[in-house]
Amino acid sequence: MDHQQLFTDTSLACAQLITRRYSTSFSLGIRTLDKSLHRAIYAVYGFVRWADEIVDTFHEYDKAALLAAFEQDTYAAIAAGFSLNPVLHAFQWAVNTYGIEHEFIDAFLRSMEMDLEDRNYRQELYEKYIYGSAEVVGLMCLRVFCQGQPALFAHLREPARRLGAAFQKVNFLRDIRSDYEDRGRVYFPGLRYEQFDDAAKRAVEADIRADFDAAYVGIQQLPRTSRLGVYLAYIYYLKLFQKLRQAPATQVLAERVRLPDNTKLLLLLGSWLRFRLRAE
Secondary structure (H helix, E strand, O other), rough: OOOHHHHHHHHHHHHHHHHHHHHHHHHHHHHHHOOOHHHHHHHHHHHHHHHHHHHHHHOOHHHHHHHHHHHHHHHHHHHHHHOHHHHHHHHHHHHHHHHOOOOHHHHHHHHHHHHHOOOEEHHHHHHHHHHHHHHHHHHHHHOOOOOOOOHHHHHHHHHHHHHHHHHHHHHHHHHHHHHHHHHHEEOOOOOOOOOHHHHHHHHHHHHHHHHHHHHHHHHHHOHHHHHHHHHHHHHHHHHHHHHHHHOOHHHHOOOOOOOOOHHHHHHHHHHHHHHHHOOO
């Protein structure tokens, strides 16, 4: 028995478990990717989820120290090709196997550092945060999807960024109350929580709509191994966005708008059928 491979396989299984426990929608999307892509995408998700947990969950600990140690351990794992932390061992495997750029990892960790402070985001910081917290995650996944195709990666880089931005902004809109009440954050630049009304909401929605439109062009050009999975994630967030658009600002502030699990399953089925019909 190859025990080193067993350790890697077990670490990747841990990343898969983390994904399924923390995100049913993301898990559904991964399952529609080609199986050859599953382990790397689970590894990426496990890494970003663990970093996010540090800044959003462990309030009784020194989160800055935890994040700094996590960053140090991350780069040590990548350099060594090994870590006793199964999340980092799985992530370094994905980084080293698919050539994920360190600049994406660094940008992501810088955004996590920004979350350690309660703040209102001006435009420059907002764009920096969106890039590091969401766009580079899309670029990490795109690097996996385009393995061995650097020209395709370069071509789809901008649509991948816009898709990550759309997803993150939808999250910001959905969670505007909890971000403010629980974490003291308002992400949308120039927006004061107390002044969030239907007019302010429409301005945010127009920006998100533009990101969705720009991203869709890129989804159509993805390799077949990843197109359905990314399309499903797109449809899921688009449906959530449409539900948010239909809700007045007062409702968005009063409750967390979500899609029921049965709706997610119907979206999965509908997306699969459309994908199959286009392939025939």
